[in-house]
Amino acid sequence: MIDALGAPQSVLVLGGGSDIALATLRRWAGAGRLERVVLAGRPGPRRDAAADRVRGWAPDAAVEVVDFDAARPDTHAAALDPVFAGPVDVVLLAFGVLPDGPTLPDPVAAAAVVTTNFTGAVSALTVVAGHLRAAGHGRVVVLSSVAGERVRRSNYLYGASKAGLDGFATGLGEDLRGSGVEVLIVRPGFVRSSMTDGLEPAPLAVDPDDVARVVVRRTPGPGGVVWVPGTLRAVMSVLRHVPTPVFRRLPL
Amino acid sequence: MSGLVTGWGRTTATRADRVPVRSVDDVVAAVRAAGPDRPLLARGLGRAYGDAALCAGGTVLDVRPLAGPPVLDADGVADVAAGTSIGELLDAALPHGLFVPVSPGTRHVTVGGALAADVHGKNHHRDGSIARHLESVTVVDGTGTVRELAAGDPLLGGVLGGMGLGGVVVSARVRLLPVASASMLVRTRRTADLEETMAVLAADDAEHRYTVAWLDLLAGGRRTGRGVVTSGDHAGADTPGALAPERHDPPPRLPAVPALPLGAVRRGPATAFNTAYWHRAPRRPSRGLQSTAAFFHPLDVLPGWNGLYGPRGFVQYQVVVPDDESLRRLVAGLRADGVAVTLAVLKRFGPGSGHPLSFPSPGWTLAADLAADAALGPALDRADALVAAAGGRTYLAKDARVRPDVLQATYPGLERWRALRATLDPRGVFTSDLARRLHL
Ligand SMILES: Cc1cc2nc3c(=O)[nH]c(=O)nc-3n(C[C@H](O)[C@H](O)[C@H](O)COP(=O)(O)OP(=O)(O)OC[C@H]3O[C@@H](n4cnc5c(N)ncnc54)[C@H](O)[C@@H]3O)c2cc1C
Ligand SMILES: NC(=O)c1ccc[n+]([C@@H]2O[C@H](COP(=O)([O-])OP(=O)(O)OC[C@H]3O[C@@H](n4cnc5c(N)ncnc54)[C@H](OP(=O)(O)O)[C@@H]3O)[C@@H](O)[C@H]2O)c1
Numbered sequence: 219m220i221d222a223l224g225a226p227q228s229v230l231v232l233g234g235g236s237d238i239a240l241a242t243l244r245r246w247a248g249a250g251r252l253e254r255v256v257l258a259g260r261p262g263p264r265r266d267a268a269a270d271r272v273r274g275w276a277p278d279a280a281v282e283v284v285d286f287d288a289a290r291p292d293t294h295a296a297a298l299d300p301v302f303a304g305p306v307d308v309v310l311l312a313f314g315v316l317p318d319g320p321t322l323p324d325p326v327a328a329a330a331v332v333t334t335n336f337t338g339a340v341s342a343l344t345v346v347a348g349h350l351r352a353a354g355h356g357r358v359v360v361l362s363s364v365a366g367e368r369v370r371r372s373n374y375l376y377g378a379s380k381a382g383l384d385g386f387a388t389g390l391g392e393d394l395r396g397s398g399v400e401v402l403i404v405r406p407g408f409v410r411s412s413m414t415d416g417l418e419p420a421p422l423a424v425d426p427d428d429v430a431r432v433v434v435r436r437t438p439g440p441g442g443v444v445w446v447p448g449t450l451r452a453v454m455s456v457l458r459h460v461p462t463p464v465f466r467r468l469p470l
Numbered sequence: 471m472s473g474l475v476t477g478w479g480r481t482t483a484t485r486a487d488r489v490p491v492r493s494v495d496d497v498v499a500a501v502r503a504a505g506p507d508r509p510l511l512a513r514g515l516g517r518a519y520g521d522a523a524l525c526a527g528g529t530v531l532d533v534r535p536l537a538g539p540p541v542l543d544a545d546g547v548a549d550v551a552a553g554t555s556i557g558e559l560l561d562a563a564l565p566h567g568l569f570v571p572v573s574p575g576t577r578h579v580t581v582g583g584a585l586a587a588d589v590h591g592k593n594h595h596r597d598g599s600i601a602r603h604l605e606s607v608t609v610v611d612g613t614g615t616v617r618e619l620a621a622g623d624p625l626l627g628g629v630l631g632g633m634g635l636g637g638v639v640v641s642a643r644v645r646l647l648p649v650a651s652a653s654m655l656v657r658t659r660r661t662a663d664l665e666e667t668m669a670v671l672a673a674d675d676a677e678h679r680y681t682v683a684w685l686d687l688l689a690g691g692r693r694t695g696r697g698v699v700t701s702g703d704h705a706g707a708d709t710p711g712a713l714a715p716e717r718h719d720p721p722p723r724l725p726a727v728p729a730l731p732l733g734a735v736r737r738g739p740a741t742a743f744n745t746a747y748w749h750r751a752p753r754r755p756s757r758g759l760q761s762t763a764a765f766f767h768p769l770d771v772l773p774g775w776n777g778l779y780g781p782r783g784f785v786q787y788q789v790v791v792p793d794d795e796s797l798r799r800l801v802a803g804l805r806a807d808g809v810a811v812t813l814a815v816l817k818r819f820g821p822g823s824g825h826p827l828s829f830p831s832p833g834w835t836l837a838a839d840l841a842a843d844a845a846l847g848p849a850l851d852r853a854d855a856l857v858a859a860a861g862g863r864t865y866l867a868k869d870a871r872v873r874p875d876v877l878q879a880t881y882p883g884l885e886r887w888r889a890l891r892a893t894l895d896p897r898g899v900f901t902s903d904l905a906r907r908l909h910l
Contacts, residue, residue, distance in 0.1 A: 219521065219903050220482060222482060223843070223846055251873065353527045439842075
């Protein structure tokens with residue numbers, strides 16, 4: 219269960235090796251209530267290393283790994299259904315890929331970004347939402363991005379995929395009203411993580427732990443949307459309304 | 471009907487099917503229809519602060535409609551249905567010169583909820599918890615069997631303090647207290663610091679049936695723990711101005727204050743309130759008559775006050791510690807951690823009821839209201855550690871956040887209670903979010 223101060227006892231991470239997810243798990247482990255952590259992701263050294271780190275932070279918790287490929291929606295029910303034989307309080311959707319450029323010239327590769335970031339998220343969230351609805355409680359935390367809030371030329375493939383994800387998660391949150399399940403949509407700006415390794419940090423860049431702190435603080439209480447850093451909320455609300463000819467000339 | 475269910479603190483809300491019950495047969499039918507994967511929990515008026523009356527994904531039995539006028543016998547014993555509120559029992563009994571033996575700080579709790587939490591009142595130092603005043607309790611157990619448990623029956627230990635997990639209470643026979651008037655003779659006294667508050671409470675316990683202190687834990691320095699001690703007794707028939715029992719008026723139902731979109735009860739306003747409240751209290755001890763409503767249920771004049779904390783809700787941290795020094799350290803620790811206690815109440819407990827999950831045990835009980843905030847976690851965990859090391863414990867009817875291992879270590883009767891629960895509920899039908907969280 220999630221206690222009154224938002225500390226969960228069982229967490230499922232989709233994209234279990236993510237830096238932001240790990241920073242969040244570290245904070246939840248610090249709250250001292252974790253009993254079960256399921257890291258769903260592609261098998262490999264990164265997922266194994268993540269599991270070891272979580273075991274170090276939460277020695278009393280059962281840490282499980284589950285093979286899960288976001289890009290294979292046809293496998294999601296089979297991969298995730300068994301996880302819900304045990305308790306799941308929070309699902310953290312953290313998988314995502316950042317393409318190397320505004321879009322990709324290869325049509326299949328371009329579509330694959332959407333398959334992971336959007337299509338895969340839709341199918342995984344659909345599986346998860348069904349189980350949580352039946353359980354009558356739970357939180358879904360979706361790592362969206364400001365990139366989807368006003369899609370811009372410099373990363374429009376990624377931005378479009380996140381816009382789709384953000385829209386679906388918003389609708390899901392509405393659909394789940396009254397079910398005991400709350401959906402929290404997190405829109406970070408630039409996060410210095412392995413996803414952005416080698417890229418020049420954008421203004422207002424934050425660290426994975428800054429995102430984690432906000433996720434932990436906002437897990438109790440009603441869901442909704444939260445920006446990291448918080449100032450991006452105002453920035454984005456201006457940018458959303460800037461006329462295209464002006465927007466075009468901004469160094470974004 | 472399916473809906474969201476939350477505790478009085480309005481922190482977590484979970485969904486359950488809500489089934490109202492109007493008769494014992496309704497309860498039996500609901501229990502028979504339940505099973506381990508379709509769990510069930512009784513709920514009264516939802517005054518438990520945390521997740522004790524929640525059952526996510528299961529069925530919450532709304533026992534409130536199982537009510538009716540209590541039947542009073544010549545010996546002053548009331549036969550009362552579990553959905554009847556303590557306030558309704560009081561209103562029915564007082565015109566006959568009888569009073570509820572134990573009343574919590576609000577009249578809006580059901581008899582079933584009061585038994586499930588084995589509630590205490592301002593008279594605990596003298597009269598114990600409600601368990602001491604029962605002739606018998608009738609429950610529907612986890613097999614759907616109606617059991618009448620007479621005082622002394624060991625199975626009562628699974629029910630009283632058992633937070634709904636030992637069975638659905640459907641009625642009880644409660645021994646009432648004879649009183650000569652409907653008024654309270656109350657002595658009010660303001661104290662300068664925690665030491666004086668403790669000393670006055672201890673001294674007043676010897677003289678008065680009811681004692682409690684409101685504490686100011688927001689005032690800094692030496693003034694931390696200053697307070698207002700109120701001590702009272704039922705006024706005699708000959709006390710000038712005392713209201714005859716038959717002239718007791720049930721308090722009017724007042725409109726609820728609306729829940730606020732943003733929390734209003736925070737450190738700033740609460741500090742202002744505390745300061746004003748303390749200064750308003752008489753500097754010298756003063757004596758006066760009060761109505762039972764004003765004395766026992768002062769918060770009831772603001773129905774819906776729990777909504778003032780906003781959508782994030784609040785927690786009430788209530789613990790008991792056996793000795794003076796532990797209380798001092800507990801208060802100092804909360805203060806040092808910067809915990810903003812908006813409302814605090816202090817009282818001395820007498821001996822406990824002996825039921826394994828019953829909360830009261832001899833010592834000091836502190837109840838502190840706090841706006842919910844994830845940042846409170848570490849400070850309250852430190853307070854828990856202090857309480858546990860001192861041999862104290864947390865009150866399950868208020869809890870929403872204690873660590874399971876701490877809770878288990880501080881209720882040494884837990885294993886005994888589990889055995890009683892297994893007898894009462896062999897199929898594992900009853901559960902609650904509290905039970906799941908704490909692995910009761
Ligand atoms: C303002 C305020 C002041 C309070 N002051 C005090 C106080 O001074 N002393 C004190 O001890 N407590 C106090 N309480 C706590 C309160 O007395 C308990 O939480 C009590 O259990 C609430 O009763 P309820 O009918 O609202 O039950 P609920 O909150 O609905 O349920 C509480 C528990 O009782 C169980 N339960 C309810 N009905 C039944 C039934 N028929 N059969 C079996 N189990 C049942 C539920 O499963 C749950 O575990 C206070 C609460 C408030 C809001
Ligand atoms: N970093 C930022 O600037 C930023 C900003 C806004 C939003 N976000 C979002 O935040 C989330 C977490 O990002 P992060 O910064 O923590 O980056 P990260 O460390 O690179 O994490 C991304 C994770 O996604 C996983 N993943 C990718 N494709 C997958 C697939 N097909 N199936 C399963 N898992 C897959 C990766 O697993 P592998 O180890 O298997 O590759 C990796 O664990 C992402 O959704 C990202 O879009 C990031």
